[in-house]
Amino acid sequence: xxxxxxxxxxxxxxxxxxxxxxxxPAALLAHGWFAGTLGANPIETLQRGTGEWTLNxxxxxxxxxxxxxxxxxxxxxxxxxxxxxxxxxWACAHLANWAWLDLWFDWGAIAADxxxxxxxxxxxxxxxxxLPLAATSNAFAIRRLGGRRWQALHRSVYAIAILGVVHxxxxxxxxxxxxxxxxxxxxxxxxxxxxxxxxxxxxxxxxGAPQFKGKxxxxxx
Amino acid sequence: xxxxxxxxxxxxxxxxxxDVGHATxxxxxxEFGTGKDDxxxxxxxxxxxxxxxxxxxxxxxxxxxxxxxxxxxxxxxxRIYRLRCVEGWSMVIPWAGFPLAALLKAVEPQGSAKYxxxxxxxxxxxxxxxxxxxxxxxxxxxxxxxxxxxxxLTFGMYGEVLPHQNGAPVRVVVPxxxxxxxxxxxxxxxxxxxxxxxxxxxYAPQEYGFYSNVNPEVSHPRWSQATxxxxxxxxxxxxxxxxxxxxxxxxxxxxxxLKKYY
Numbered sequence: 001x002x003x004x005x006x007x008x009x010x011x012x013x014x015x016x017x018x019x020x021x022x023x024x025p026a027a028l029l030a031h032g033w034f035a036g037t038l039g040a041n042p043i044e045t046l047q048r049g050t051g052e053w054t055l056n057x058x059x060x061x062x063x064x065x066x067x068x069x070x071x072x073x074x075x076x077x078x079x080x081x082x083x084x085x086x087x088x089x090w091a092c093a094h095l096a097n098w099a100w101l102d103l104w105f106d107w108g109a110i111a112a113d114x115x116x117x118x119x120x121x122x123x124x125x126x127x128x129x130x131l132p133l134a135a136t137s138n139a140f141a142i143r144r145l146g147g148r149r150w151q152a153l154h155r156s157v158y159a160i161a162i163l164g165v166v167h168x169x170x171x172x173x174x175x176x177x178x179x180x181x182x183x184x185x186x187x188x189x190x191x192x193x194x195x196x197x198x199x200x201x202x203x204x205x206x207x208g209a210p211q212f213k214g215k216x217x218x219x220x221x
Numbered sequence: 222x223x224x225x226x227x228x229x230x231x232x233x234x235x236x237x238x239x240d241v242g243h244a245t246x247x248x249x250x251x252e253f254g255t256g257k258d259d260x261x262x263x264x265x266x267x268x269x270x271x272x273x274x275x276x277x278x279x280x281x282x283x284x285x286x287x288x289x290x291x292x293x294x295x296x297x298x299x300r301i302y303r304l305r306c307v308e309g310w311s312m313v314i315p316w317a318g319f320p321l322a323a324l325l326k327a328v329e330p331q332g333s334a335k336y337x338x339x340x341x342x343x344x345x346x347x348x349x350x351x352x353x354x355x356x357x358x359x360x361x362x363x364x365x366x367x368x369x370x371x372x373x374l375t376f377g378m379y380g381e382v383l384p385h386q387n388g389a390p391v392r393v394v395v396p397x398x399x400x401x402x403x404x405x406x407x408x409x410x411x412x413x414x415x416x417x418x419x420x421x422x423x424y425a426p427q428e429y430g431f432y433s434n435v436n437p438e439v440s441h442p443r444w445s446q447a448t449x450x451x452x453x454x455x456x457x458x459x460x461x462x463x464x465x466x467x468x469x470x471x472x473x474x475x476x477x478x479l480k481k482y483y
Binding site: 039040041043044101102103104106109112113116117118119170171173174175177 | 240242243244246247251255257258308310351353354424425440443444445447448450452453455456457
C-alpha cells in the first residue's frame with residue numbers, strides 16, 4: 001500500500017477500521033454497564049467516560065489538519081468528518097446519560113443546573129454549538145452553504161473545544177491534573193494553527209501584492 | 222480481623238446497608254490519589270501498627286494513646302449510619318467504635334477549649350506529593366459537636382477493623398455532616414480556643430464551610446445538594462436535613478443562619 005496515495009478501496013477500509021476503533025470504548029462502557037463492572041457508582045463512571053471521550057474525539061478531530069501538514073498524508077482529511085461525528089455522538093451520550101440516568105428527566109433540576117451551574121452552562125453551550133456542525137457535516141450542506149461559509153461555521157469547533165475543557169476544569173473538586181492535560185493538548189493544537197497562519201501572513205507580505213486579477217484567498221488583515 | 226463484641230445502638234438506622242464491596246472500593250482519601258479506586262490500590266502501603274494518637278492542647282491531661290489503650294477506653298458499639306458525601310452520593314455503613322466524648326473526657330478539656338482539631342497521617346513516602354490539598358489533612362468540630370453522642374471514634378466497619386482505604390486504624394464519623402468532615406487515619410486531636418483550619422475550607426472557603434452540615438437547601442456553589450444517589454440504587458433520592466439526624470443534632474445550631482454558617 002502506498003501510504004501517500006491509498007486506493008479508494010484502501011481508504012474505505014481505513015475508514016471502517018478507524019470507526020471500529022472509535023466504537024471500542026463505547027462497547028467497553030456498554031458491556032461494563034450490563035455486566036455491572038463500572039464500580040460502585042456506574043452512572044458517574046458513564047458520565048466521566050462519555051465526557052472524556054467527547055473531549056478525546058474533539059482533540060483527535062482537531063489533530064487531523066496539523067497531522068496532515070506534518071506528515072503529508074493528505075487522505076487523513078477524509079477521516080475528519082467521521083471523527084467529528086463520533087465526537088458529536090459521544091456528546092449526545094454524555095448529555096443523555098446526565099438527563100436520563102442521572103437526573104431521570106427531572107426537567108426542573110435540568111433547567112436549574114443549566115442556568116445556575118456555570119460548568120453545566122458552558123458544557124451545554126458547547127453541545128448546542130455542536131448541533132449546527134453535526135447538521136452540516138455532509139456534502140449537500142457544503143454545496144448549499146458554499147465552501148467559505150461552511151468553513152467559517154465549522155471554525156466554531158475551536159470555541160467548542162475550549163468550552164469543553166473549561167466545563168471539565170470547573171467541575172473537578174480539587175485535582176485539575178486531567179483537565180490541565182486536556183488544556184495543554186488543546187493549546188498545542190490551536191497554537192500550531194495560529195503559528196502557521198502567522199507564517200502564511202508573513203509569506204504573503206514578503207511576496208507582495210498579487211500580480212494578477214482574480215480570486216486569491218488572502219488571510220492578510 | 223473481626224471486632225467483637227459489638228453492642229447495638231439506638232442510633233442505628235434499619236435502612237439497607239451498602240454492599241461492603243462498594244464501601245471499600247469507592248473512596249475519597251486524597252492522600253492516596255483523587256480517583257475513587259486510588260485509595261484501594263495505594264493505601265495498603267500505610268503502616269497502621271503501631272499507631273499512636275496524641276491528644277493535646279487545652280486539656281488537663283494531655284497524652285498519647287496507642288491503639289490498644291484507645292480500644293480499652295469504652296465498649297465498642299455498632300452504629301449503622303447514613304454517610305452523605307458532598308459530591309452527591311450516599312451510603313449506609315455499619316461502623317464500630319464509641320463516642321469521641323469518652324476519649325475527650327479522659328483528657329479533661331479546659332474551660333477555654335471551644336473547638337477540636339483532627340490532624341491526620343501524612344507520609345510523603347507512601348502518599349501523593351502533589352499539593353492537591355495542604356497536607357497533612359486537617360478537620361475540626363466545635364467542642365459541643367465533638368462531644369455529641371453520635372460523633373463516633375471509629376475503629377471498624379462491617380464488624381471488622383477499618384480497611385486502610387477507609388481510614389485505618391482510627392477515624393471519626395460525624396454522620397450529619399458531609400463525609401469529608403469525618404477525618405481518617407487520625408494522629409493528633411487538639412483542643413483549641415479558635416476555630417481551627419480545616420483542609421477543604423482552606424482550599425475553597427466559599428465552597429466548603431467549617432460546619433458543612435448536610436443541608437439540601439444550601440447548594441454547593443457548583444452543584445445542587447437537594448438530592449443524592451445512594452450507592453447501589455439507580456434513582457436519586459431527596460437529601461434530608463442534617464442527613465436525617467435533625468432530631469438528634471438540630472439543637473446544636475439553634476439560632477444560627479445555616480446559609481451563612483454552611
